Amino acid sequence: MDDFLEMLEKRQNNGNQGGGGQAGGGGQGGNGQAGGGQQSSSQTGSQTGSQTGSQTGSQTRTTSSTIPQTAPAGLLTITQPPQQSTSYYKIAPSQFITFGWNFSYIIATPTHLTVSAVCENGNTYPVGPTNGIIPGTATSVIWDPYSYQTSNPNLPLAQAKYNLRIWGDQGPNAPREPGYLTPNSALEFALYTPQAYTPISSGWSCGGCSAAMSQYISHPAFAGIIATLLVMFLSGSALLRRL
Secondary structure, eight states: OHHHHHHHHHHHHHHHHHHHHHHHHHHHHHHHHHHHHHHHHHHHHHHHHHHHHHHHHHHHHHHHTSSOTTSOBBEEEEEESOSSSOEEEEOOTTOOEEEEEEEESOOSOOSEEEEEEEETTSOEEEOSTTTTEEETTOOEEEEOHHHHHHHOTTSOOOSSEEEEEEEOTTOTTOOOOBTSBOOEEEEEEEEEOOOOOOOGGGTOOOHHHHHHHHHHHHSHHHHHHHHHHHHHHHHHHHHHHHO
């Protein structure tokens, strides 16, 4: 009986050891598979990241290299008003100013344009209804200086000469670059404020007119003309008497 019990215990121990070994082997196999999965994931992530980074970099290089370095710099030429002489505009209701231009050699179209009027006193004023910022493809802007004057009493427009400046995304001091807009500051114009009307019935008098008459009377040429007319009149009278 004792021998039989010992035999059963040995069989149970052998069975437990075999099951444990199989479980251990299975665990090791599972760990191996998990490790392989982690390695595969890390390899896939690194490959994807490197591919994405290289593609992005190549796309950026391609975009920046689309403009040939031999291309001329982009230009903006003022077409309105004419630049042969200084144009004078009055600051008054319904007195709009139109500035026009065209583009040449623009390859990289700017997203927006900034238009400003720089006064000879050093002040800078935005030009246009949108605070000086207009679309990059615009070829003109309409300015109402009177509206600006009434809306900005702290920085009024002076009666003086102004310089119109237009630039793109690169700023007002951007250097000349192939295909990019070069800032323009070639146009000069002037603003003035007309005097208010004063009726004569209110006691208005032309001080300059009286001063001008006194200047004419005191001029030596005026006295000479009067003397010449007097001599001609007297000579004519003498001739008529002889006849």
